[in-house]
Amino acid sequence: MNPETAASLTRRRRFLHQTGLGFGGLALQAMLNRDGFGAVHPGGKPVFAPKAKSVIWLFMRGGVSHLESFDPKPALNVYAGKSISETPHASVLAPEKRKKVRVVVVNDANGQQRHKIYPLQIGYRKHGQSGIEVSDWFPQIGSCVDEIAVIRSMWTTDDNHGAQVQFHSGRHMLDPRVPTIGAWVNYGLGTLNENLPQFINIGPRFFDTRDGHYLGPAYDAVKLKIDPKNPLDYAAPERDFPAAEQRLGFGLMNRLNQINRALYPGDTALEARIKSYELAFRMQTAVPGVIDFSQETASTKTLYGFDQPETRSFAEQLLAARRFVEQGVRFIQIMHGDGAAGAWDQHSKLKENHAKLAMQVDRPIAGLLKDLKQRGLLEETMVVFGTEFGRTPGSQGADGRDHHPYGFSVWMAGGGIKGGITHGATDELGFHAVEHPHYVTDIHATLLHQLGLHAHHLEVPGHKRLEQDFGSVIHEILA
């Protein structure tokens, strides 16, 4: 390829990447097809047959205790009160096993290992046909365990809340910022519904407010609120503007831009802008429509937990997620837990606060899984339950656990994920991921694989990705 062609290709590609993808790739799709650019951009269609169409990404900000959710460790009750080095498992503390962690704040009050073993603060029971044990803080999710693959062998490298970003991007807080998994999905896949944004964030965001980074702001998640009057920024006029007048206004804008075509023939940005106005006009009604729950039955609402004040807020978000999935939205990122560090951060009062937080999410999540299942959507929708890291086997203060990046649990369900299994394991104390350890990007790779994308195909010129950024597909959990 001669340099001129390469340069004009780059130029064209740059334009196409910036056009329409953030919300709906219709203009892009048309142009890709017309110009035969499909091979250049992965965009628009999966490279192999997808199992899943959409992702609901649930992220518990802070760190959910793996020990008191999905990874039972009776040994902690046996050795309660002892120091780790007094147990037969003292070797978990060996420095060479702990060197993968990169400390951001030296001698920070949090993010330390805690040596005095803290017993389990909640019991476990077996659920479903698989008999997988889930803690009694998550009984409803437990009731869906036959749909779920629990991965008990996650690890990450940040012992502090930079892990929020890391779980989404695969990069440590001290590394350069790179696109998050949602941005890559948005980049790699075309839209299924031109009237809706393809990548949505609901709930309090993590540190970084951007997702696209070097892919560009068009790949950032669109912030959405469960408020039919004002679900997106600028979704409704901020001044009095009767609908009939607005409709006429859109008509004139469209007409004038159409006339402009004759003055500027072949102007691709103009073509894209005309499309974008058509989409925007439709989106104004489409988005509020999705979060208008008036057509949902009482039993559906109850299933999610609309009837309880503790669960209501998250229930609304998850019901909205299902409705977005039905409408073909690709990636819905839902964040739970307020505050800079995230609510799931029990350095103290673990029992009281984990119980409270678990109650807020348990029924809505189970409701979502059941609802997706009964509508036949679970097969093509992947639900991911993630968090920053686990919590220490030892106690922090009298009644808390500290951050624990060496081993923790996440789970996935739907979208061709095998249900009713556990994968990987931590050691007896729940300290290190010892069997099938997985770095956070393995979740990304698995998710992309189910969407029909190959992680290695997602790369743009000038921004070399590292092997670890791509992750590896966890084949064992695929159905």
Place this chain on the structure above:
Amino acid sequence: MVRIGHGIGLLAWAAAQAVALAEVDYVRDIKPVLRERCVACHGALKQQAGLRIDTAAQLAAGGKNGPVAVAGQPEQSRLLARLASKDPEERMPLDAAPLLPEQIAAIREWIASGMIAPSDEQGEDDPRNHWAFQQIRRPALPDAATRETAIDAFLELKQAKLGLHVQPEAERGILMRRLYLDLTGLPPTVEQLQDARPYAEIVEELLRSPQHGERWARHWMDIWRYTDWYGLGAQLRNSQKHLWHWRDWIIESLVADKGYDRMIQEMLAGDELVPGDAGVVRATGYLARNYYLFNRTTWLDDTIEHTGKAFLGLTLNCAKCHDHKYDPIAMVDYYNFRAIFEPHQVRLDPVPGVIDFEKDGIPRVFDNHPNEPTHLHVRGDPAHPDKSVAIKPAVPSLFASFAPPIVPVSLPMSEWAPGSRDHVQRDHLAAARAKIQTALRELDASTSRWPPASAKPVKLLEAQVASARAELANLEAVIAADRAALTAPDAALVKTAARRGKEMRVAQTKLEVLTQELANDTKKLAAARKALAAAEKDLARNDSAYTPLQGTKKALETPEHNEKSYPAIYPSTSTGRRLMLARWITVRENPLTARVAVNHVWTRHFGEPLVETVFDFGRQAPRPEHQDLLDWLAAEFMDSGWSFRHLHRLIVNSAAYRRTSTNAGADPATLAADPTNRLHWRAFPRRMESQVIRDSLLSLAGALDPAVGGPPLPIDRESRRRGIYFVHSRDEEERLLSMFDNADILQCYRRSESVVPQHALAMANSALSLDMAEKIARRIQGTDRETFVGATFAQILGRAPNREERAACQAYCEELSALESVRSAPDSEVRIRARLVHALLNHNDFITIR
């Protein structure tokens, strides 16, 4: 039997392969894989084991350990063995993912089939010969030049070769709008649109306006990563407070047309270039921006990466963990570069009249630790520094031949002992005296009146006065001792200062005890009593250590430090390393600096860069089509004293810049020969940046506040100032600006120009566009609608409406006036006109720089 069978099997295998082999093509299947995965270590850049495989002939020749592949003998190939090895220590490429099985299979087939390759295959050129690494020589202007400017002469030559016919100049209104938006970021007013003066004269006027400084400062702030401070809550973690001093320096420098060479020198080493000149030193906010509380390596990595990309178009960051894979930059070059920055730290210098650094202060850098060693981090891991070798400060060795020497710089006392500055002492004394006056007034108000004005007991008010007086006494003694210490140390003065300090502490703690007694907080009271006892005990001790006056506030080197405990006196010599770097970047021999800058300016006028990879001029950047033009402009830029004003003038006066951006009426042969317009036979339309959109709305409405400079504006306030002045950080970003591809504070060498429906929603629904539409409508003259439509088109789009457009607008107005909501409005005509303006603000050519 076995043997024969085997033979037959082999034949069958060979026959099967013959079919497959025919399909393997070296150029299509093999060479791209080798280039992507192998050639960084076995090509022109490096020849590990003496082996090059950037051509098939070299691959066949093998390395110093003999051949790696022989045609027809894949089984003996060491190349294949190493590619397919299961041992990660053995497997090529080292420390990287293995080749895909199908890639290895293709190489196997290619070897088996005889390693066929084109006979005229060229190997990689010597990396040092890369076009951008050659010194900039001014190319001769092409003979054929009949056009008015040099830019056109270069372009015309190539256009003529392809037989292209260029488009005519854009109509005056469109051109004026383009010029105003490009040079000032604001659309022309009606009067400016009708300005009949010659174009070039208007250009000169705009280039000297403060609005030009603001417009182009924002471009450079993108590239130089301007961000206001952010952190967690009140804790500053990134950048610095009051960084706007640097932003104002950028604006002022551009308005004054300071040379770009000088700007770089001031930003990297203003403290060494003109030590003591606050107006210059504030430029080092460029470096202070990279401050990061938690990790010095991350901080310096950012400094190195973006200094390399912004000024040099070099991706030095790719050499942090290993030698650069594409460019002749070794890992040690990276650490040499780091050593240049190793001694520097960040501090806030006081602004005359302000002693509270929360209120104001000038963020700047200075060499704090001149002897801090630099070590290479093995595999880029800061936990594994190679302490066996001390890394010296140096520029990348590829370009070291023209590096000036490092000359240490002696600093004036005001720099290394900032507490000695007159204004600092004066301001502190004034504050101490004011505190006494306040305390006295409060005491007086309480004792001279009944009932007393204050709820505080007299005893406490008296203690307040005593404490304030003790503070002043201490300050005076400290200043006296400090002054002596800098000239002729005086033991008696030191002793006095120590004594006054102790007395002050006693007075302060006495006050604290009384305050806590009043507050009835037992815990705090106990602590205050303990502190008082300690202060009294200390007073009895006869030592002579005093705390000098801290004139500045040094940023924490790590969160464990305490600002108050940092010494008041800094090193009196700066290493001169950064000044050496700045001079090397701006020396004429440097092949990169001027090219990179010219490319940035060109991109922002034409919409398309001359070199597509604007931050990477290394070997990943192919020789640009218009290298002659780039080099001519770069040479001219340097010869003009690195004058941006001159560069802008050259560009906007060119015929290429002034052309219409439409294809309409274009010669069909031209359109067919150069459909992507790489030869600039027409102009490229561009989308406005976020700030330009907002500023234009305000400006057209006559609502823009033209004030220049000053502290950033809080976002929650309804401001009418230009968008450049809003707080912009990781955590805070003005909402409307954020909608339109605003600058990412982490890296923004070029803004995106996305087209997404959110933009349509923001333009259609934002309070700003609705409010401004009404204001604009009221400003536009026109007694009848017909005139109004014409004037609105002219004002908003820079051109007159055509017949169809007039008809559409008329029809719209009529339909609108038929609506009940409009009919019943008290001023329906105003409303109709406001709606019409609003529709035009949503026209493609409003948001577009035509």
